[in-house]
Amino acid sequence: MSSQNAGAAPSTPAPTPAFILFNLLICSFLWGSAFLFVKLSGDLNPFVLAAMRGVIGGTTLAMWFMLQGKSILPQPHEVKVWAFLGTFNGWLPNVLVAYALTQIATAPAAMIQASSPLVVAVMSHLMFADERLSLQRLFGVLVGFIGMGILIGPAALPDSGINPLGMIAMVLVACSYAAANVYVRTVKTMDPGRMALGQQIGSGSAATVLALLVAGPSAFAPVPVHVAPLLALGAMSTALPILFFMHMIRRTGPTRASMVGYLAPVWTILLAVLFLNESVGLRELLGGAVVLSGVALVSFTGRLRRAR
Template sequence: MPPPPAAATPLPPFGQGFLVSSLLGCSILWASGFLFIKLSGDLNPFAIAAMRGLLGAASLGLWFAVQGKRLLPEPGELRTWLILGALNGWVPNVLVSYALTQIATASAAMVQAAGPLIVAVMSHVLFPDERLTRPRFLGVLIGFVGMGILIGPAALPESGISPTGSLAMVAVTLSYASANLYVRTIRSADPARLALGQQVCSGLPATVLTLAIAGPAAFAAVPSHLGPILALGVAATAVPMLLFMRLIRRAGPTRASMVGYLLPVWTAILAVVFLDERIGAREIVGGSVVLAGVALVTFSGRRIAPAR
């Protein structure tokens, strides 16, 4: 689950050890979310989304309470919380939970890794100062070629690849990209409060929708999958979000965004080790092409300031 971006603030000094450990910690924990969803078995996707949001909100709320910070929304925050809760929360959480019943874990993560490509295209249309240069446009084209390699075969009946699962992950990517663009329109934001509000307004609507669509019986199987669900809400949601907020405050958004390059790698490793999944040449080639395109889009024409 992508975290909310932070407002621009002066960056305190940090070392390479902090940067490397933070990137590894965030990426591994977020990647484990795919694993824990898969281990949740046949639990209703809406119920998984509800429990993930509620547990994430409870964990962040406890962290706020320990620090003596306000839990209720400030004036004007509720609208932002609701929008992020949908675009960055319950909508993609439900779709990911469904997609992982249809396609392999590694493939799902590689499709989601194309998010920056979607953001680049939409930003080009919406923001005059975000026009695509030729190198970045080339990166977008390369990335979409990788997407075609990953999900294109799903259109063939004999491929054995679920088209609905693949399209669900494309919808997940679009949802996260829309959230990213929305946050850019917010003049100033405390990333910690955005994270808390996002989880609260993800878990509560998902719970209401679960009860309305599937009824209370949808939560009946939660106790039998309590381990993966707790790990999903706390270890794969709340903890990496707190780590990322610290990372983005100290190292800045450009370095922090490198988490996205590590996510599909760790997801693939976890899927092979714990789920006994096999990664074929198509996934390796497609994922590599997507990441190459994303790297070109992300870093073309940009300079990363040296660590202070």
């Protein structure tokens, strides 16, 4: 999800509230459905799952570019960007998510991933002079990490029934997405659409090579059995929301568009309860609410400060 932070100023005419709400709901639903389709993809090797997601997502975006008569080949100055985003916003978190969902339920996984903006805030504080944490934003970060403690803490207790490796994997996912988001802010001259395309091409290519090296060609044998959820994962939950988001960010600007990150976990939890027969306990609800409260405090406080 890194192209989420690279957008241009909104264009005229100004978007209506109905347009903003509709696009936020659709985009967040599509991204939130990814966890469901990962679960429905069965016991595929995590590298194979990441490879198929990247290849299908990249193919979908490439077709969209070609329909517009645009090149899908990287320019020399784009190779490094495509490789970085393909790793930290592509195959690496995709592999970790696929592994984590074999160990823990989708609801806590989605809530932990939603903490990524907190990591972004800390990394930005360390890297960018104009992104120092104010006391209010620091409070938001602390609140968010308290929520993380509520979600993850019980996994450290013996006989808790919670797999700590799954929790750790999702923390690494949040850190990986955060690294990509911070990196995108340093890329000044590349169109966000080409970053999204390069991210998927880089992700699918690298994950396919790694899957062949780590798991071998035989690991791809179960793919035809799970082709339906894989197509949905790659096209509907990866490529399509990126296209919606690029359109939305150009009309509404990055401030409103980033609300997608707050809504996606809600859809993930609803889909898990409806289609995966998962239950959500009080601890998960409390921890998720605290995490999202911290994220909101960090995000909105920073935006208000920059708007003055």
